[in-house]
Amino acid sequence: MTDKKTIETKDSAENATLLKILGRLLSVLDASISGKDRSVLVAELSNINLDGVPEAEKNLASELVKRALLSLDH
Structure with missing residues (x-):
């Protein structure tokens, strides 16, 4: 049986990896999108x-959206 601490450590590592990947994707997006397209994307992400997203994933999803908005909305 896997204990709760092992599961949390694994989840943390997976989340850190997802956040790194998101950062790289946002850098590429930031360099390639501008003007109206950027405004539309920011509006869509804001809304x-x-x-329906399970609570465990909702926090990560919220963080991903928040980082995307911070990266794009400057």
């Missing part, structure tokens, strides 16, 4: 609906 993203996380209903």
Whole structure:
């Protein structure tokens, strides 16, 4: 049986990897998108609906969206 601490450590490592990947993707997006396209993307991300996403994943999804908005909305 896997203990809770092992699962949390694994989840943390997976989340850190996802956040690194997101950072790289956002850098590419940031360099290639501008003007109206950027505004549309920011608006869509600002209004993203996380209903139906399990609570455990909702926090990570919220963090991913927040980082995306911070990266794009400057």
